[in-house]
């Protein structure tokens with residue numbers, strides 16, 4: 001409490017100094033550049049303007065101080081839940097939260113509309129692929145699932161938003177997929193593989209008479225009358241190969257584009273990518289979207305996949321399919337969107353954090369994990385617009401505690417309070433929680449740096465509140 005107050009007054013002094021310095025510099029420059037009375041006149045006007053700006057900033061800071069002091073007293077004197085219900089009741093201080101939320105310059109975007117445009121386009125693509133592939137032994141493509149910040153509704157960008165979609169792959173006729181999952185241990189299961197196995201179709205063939213059994217028909221006959229098996233197209237050894245799959249998909253997109261209705265007025269530009277399929281489409285009105293399609297194989301009937309997405313490892317072999325939580329995360333955000341109040345600011349919090357942590361060692365995934373934990377524990381009525389500063393502050397404190405304890409639990413692994421709507425593989429609840437801050441345990445220097453950066457994050461947050469950007 002005391003620390004916070006000290007910090008705030010320190011911050012206030014510093015900002016004041018900064019403004020004063022700015023005024024002086026401006027005065028100097030004005031004098032240097034023109035000897036006319038004009039300069040003096042302009043300076044006087046600016047000085048007045050700056051004076052009012054300083055006064056406004058000070059007033060805001062003063063109110064923020066009082067407010068945070070009052071809040072800390074409340075937190076001290078009652079349990080968390082009680083304090084959140086109190087927050088709901090006391091309206092007088094809440095205008096400030098709303099004021100700040102509205103004061104910030106948010107990116108101008110129409111994510112809901114643009115996501116729908118992208119989703120419709122990709123649905124069209126998939127329909128064409130399914131048609132083109134119906135007699136082949138390439139993987140069966142299922143409707144794509146929108147994932148990542150754009151589809152979750154908090155992309156921090158205004159332009160060049162990347163729309164990520166995951167296309168689930170199912171084994172074609174006569175084939176089976178077996179997932180070989182890597183150790184979860186200290187990192188997510190990065191080194192997972194998709195083993196492809198041929199399955200006898202002799203019985204099915206007699207019924208339908210449409211395909212030869214890859215296992216029991218003579219090679220000659222297979223070669224003459226039937227396309228190659230998946231093992232001979234997209235696999236390396238008996239493992240599905242990410243890069244071969246990406247190249248295959250790249251071709252599919254190019255071939256399918258010409259038959260899509262959009263191709264008459266839109267433009268398609270492919271981008272190179274070894275583990276996904278990336279391209280840009282430009283609508284008739286010159287609005288463009290960057291789309292990245294990843295591929296995944298579902299674990300059982302769960303929302304957890306192994307996917308083609310890249311890992312943080314320096315080198316990812318082309319047969320590795322790291323475990324991906326992207327679909328479960330997107331589902332969590334969709335689930336939350338249905339539960340939270342209409343003016344919920346949870347996505348704004350994420351957007352604000354994505355902005356202020358640029359240049360620090362904190363990843364947006366770290367902050368997203370923190371916000372997911374908080375969304376799951378703080379009563380949803382406490383996420384209204386007027387609670388914006390409170391929830392930003394909670395996020396900051398939660399992160400601080402995690403740093404002190406050198407422990408941030410992965411949201412899905414070993415977490416018993418994941419909403420039921422999200423289907424996890426049976427071993428997830430039994431699993432040991434995965435510590436995303438494990439590297440801080442082993443590296444004291446990294447830990448010290450992270451603590452320093454947390455202070456910096458606080459400053460950035462204050463600046464965001466004061467300046468709005």
Ligand SMILES: [Zn+2]
Nearest residue numbers: 200202213216
């Ligand atoms: Zn057979």
